[in-house]
Amino acid sequence: MTFKEFYLRKPVKSSLLFLASALSSLLLVGSSYALTLEFNALRNRQPVLFAQMLALQLACLVFSALLTYYGNLSLEQLIQSYLQQIRQELALHIFNDGQAHDPAQAQNQLLKEGDLLTVSYLRNIYSSFKAGMTVLASGGALLSFHWSLFIACLIFALVQISLPRLLDRQLNHANQRLATQNQAYLKVLGDWLLGLGDLHRCLSLAWFKEKAGLAAKELEDAHVHKSAVSARLDYLNQLAYSLGSSLILLLTAFLVIRHWTAFGLLSSIASFNSDFFGNLQNAADYLGEISGSRQLRQDLLKQREAVPEQKEAGQAPAAFASSPLTVEFNGLSLAYPAIKLQPGEKVLLTGASGRGKSTFFKLLLGEVKAASGEIHYLDQKGQVIQPNLSQIGYLPQDPQLFPGSVAENMTMFNPALNDQDLLRQTADQVNLSEDLRLWPAGLDTRVAVEDSNISGGQRQKIVLARSYLYHSQLLLIDEGTSAIDQAATREIIARLLKTDKTIMFVAHNLTADSRQLFDREIQLD
């Protein structure tokens, strides 16, 4: 993300924000100025002037606080709406870039990293601007008292500004390490929590505890390391601040004794000091944090780049013909014979476990690339076509549902398909009607992905219903009815096999009469 982009989204509101911040800084310094005049008035025994200056000081402080309040609020609104845009772009990128994404990493990016970087980066910019304005205003006020005060302040300013550079690389490194460990921890949790039930059953909790503990320890070390680098920066800043403020007080006393500056400055120099050095220190911290997160921000910018929407050209395949194919997986080699499916044919694909049936489907779906051999896709007339692989219907062993209603999971959120009659007819085709009757909300039942309120068999029926609704001509079913009872499976298969779809079906434990319903069987050996 860049500041320019943030500013240009809402230039008027952003300008008002920075104007309010500049004014509030001026008013804050104005209040210290009024304090100087109050003490001058006291020394000269001028009670009316003293009261007027006191009122001016109070007014400056009240308006400065009001402007700060407005600034903080509108900064938060601007940041949150920008963050919303960034999350949308990240999500679109993840959706369109055609790569497999680890859910923990994507979650981390969408929530933590984006939030951390955007919010802290923009808040740091705003705060450093505010601090910079206060430094300028108080520096100007000091100049109006005596040039030597300003020069002294300037020298310390330069020292203070250059301090973060000493730790710039260390801060960058610490930030990156923290983000990496964050991701690693989420991934470990994600990987292990998925199988928590199995861990319970096998009493392997000690193993889980050890793995999670190790990842948590590394995250803890990364946090401590980052805090140590930040603390070192704070320490250096504090040292410069203490030295600078003592020397300025000494210089003011000298100037007052020599009658070269106003007496009242002795009372207010502490305020000017804290306005000047305090804000300089803050600005240096903010700038240090901003430059420390540079690498992560650049990475995030890349991950937001628009990726063209994956709209595949080509026709929906109705069948295919493959030459002998081979697939290589890190030393494991799978070989397939030439296979041809005619449009409308119903074929049972069998073979020992691990022989490569699922991988063959992934080859057809374009998810796995063949090391050798070719697949040609055919239309209804058996002519070779340029295929749109996303239009192949696919029912995996463990199909995924999405948070939404059962109807939405059948239509995949396509409102054009959301017709109650059509959905009920389709539910009949896949034996889902009985389940719909059991759920009080029927088609509107919400799918609770985590709570698995939908059984494995019901999930398979819902996903099978999808391929009916989407009229997939070529349907690949990979043990897609394994969780459905035998009688219903037989009915579903019998109905499926009466359609004009081309179907390739992998199943381990079909009854003999179900097997007979297929045109032929291809056995991989």
Ligand SMILES: Nc1ncnc2c1ncn2[C@@H]1O[C@H](COP(=O)(O)OP(=O)(O)OP(=O)(O)O)[C@@H](O)[C@H]1O
């Ligand atoms: N992405 C992958 N990386 C490495 N090896 C893989 C990958 N996908 C599959 N394999 C391996 O390829 C072999 C075939 O796997 P596949 O899932 O295709 O078999 P299958 O015939 O469908 O088995 P099952 O009947 O048990 O489901 C297995 O040994 C598997 O470990």
